[in-house]
Amino acid sequence: MPGLLEVRDLAVHYESQAGAPVAAARGVTLDVDAGEAVGLLGESGCGKTTLLLAVLGLLPPTARVIGGEVRFRGRDLLAMGPSEMRRLRGAEIAIVFQDPTLALNPVRRVGAQVAEVARAHRDQGARRCREDALAMLAEVGFAEPARIARAYPHELSGGQRQRVVIAQALVCRPALLLADEPTASLDSTAQAELRALLAALQRRLGLGILMASHDLGALSALSRRLLVMYAGAIVEEGTPAQVLGDPLHPYTRGLSRAYPRPVTTPRAGRSPLVPIPGAPPDLAHPPAGCAFEPRCAQRQAVCVERVPAAVQPAEGRHVRCVLHA
């Protein structure tokens, strides 16, 4: 039986006026099973957003898929025509972006904006669509869905707006939700609420989720598996506890140590944040070997020569690094 989402060796280039195209995705392979939440951890420019947009066929005109496969329930998404893709988007696969203010129409009531998604995909009357919208607003945690439905986006807080956007995404009950930094625009208490909401929805609706983020809290609260992306490729995979607490790839180790961890036991001292020296490579000129090699304290002579193959040192764990080959 095919998985929910299967991405194989996906490569995406952006044309650039400066000359060489930018290799934003360089052979990405990943799977999301039905009802499974997978986290994608990576920093700005690592290719997370490109990957999500490529899955939905929403890449900008300057981007080109130059290789690989994207399958959803066995169907080849890269071969799909525009009208077939439109029927799929919102109905079977939905996406939530970072900034809900940009995703909502400022001059329309939010209830109508949720209902129109149902209207676009479901063969049912406007009234049924409004009822579906109210039910979905209740589902994302609004105690008074009718009152919220009448509000305009500016009358809601950032956290409330993001919940409206999630209601839009889920009103047609898609099997897969893609989320691109869904917590990044919120303050810390709203972030905590949204993390809890996404985890509850995922369980209740049996939703497959692929969430790209650099919010470690959101990723560890939600995902069963965590993928680490660096310079356009997946470099490590495991459970959040494995990846963050016992990383195999030197980049993951560096990244985990760069996150703040408050002192929560009396005897523990404060540990300073440890920066990773240097910066990611220019993907207009991707290196022949490991992309992390120039910043790596454990690099070896072989690292500049070729990209290490993914190895599986333990069940459910994958890493691309010669230290584990």
Add this chain to the structure above:
Amino acid sequence: MPEAPLLRARGLTKRYHRRRASRGTRDVDALAGVDLTLAPGATVALVGQSGSGKSTLARCLARLEEPTSGAIDFDGVDVTALSGARLRAFRQQVQLVLQDAAAALSPRLRAAEIVSEPLEVLGQGTRTQRRRRALGLMEMVGLPSALADRRPLELSGGQRQRLALARALALQPRLLILDEAFTGLDASIQAQMAALLEDLRGERELTYLLVSHDLALMSVLADEVAIMFEGRIVEHQAAARLFLAPEHAHTRALVAAVPHLPPAPDAAVGGPAAP
């Protein structure tokens, strides 16, 4: 005897008149009586949710906003009454770095011009001297001179934030206020910024006020944390104790919102050392 404070705010209030289309005006107390003391050389964080008043407080302390009532002593002088040359002199000593450096920096100027502009405004040095000084400041914040002629949008987010910091340092301030200056930066860039601030603090005897909603980050970067809620500071604690013994109910709510992460891994062991 404790050292004299660098800055001491007493009973600060700020009332905004908010005009509403249908229901006339309504007063909003963004600051409802704030007392805050910053010791010289300290790093103090001001933490609160959106709308708690933390940015209003930061702007009042830098005198970019006039408080409705209360006093702000800087170096023992009440600065709420300053004007003219003495206000300009105060403003050189207190610099503000904002969240979105892309919006705060002129897109038309080149990096070195952005850093030297404050010196030019004050008529300090010749053009050549100012450029040399700008390059020195850029180097101090880790921006190589190869970037001197780039425009802000040709830099990365982390580089822009460093550039904003270099500009703020140009006038040799004694107090640097960073309002959400870490927000939106990647963790590895936040860590680089944190290390940079720590180095600068030692070199330049700076005092920092860090304004943020990120309690976890602030508890690691600051010596003291002041928690703001509805226009008041409801708790002011040593950062090291904040997660162990939060006192105010709102602090406990903020502490509870911080996600639990697996413990940090050790530094890499084995392998060849970095050259």
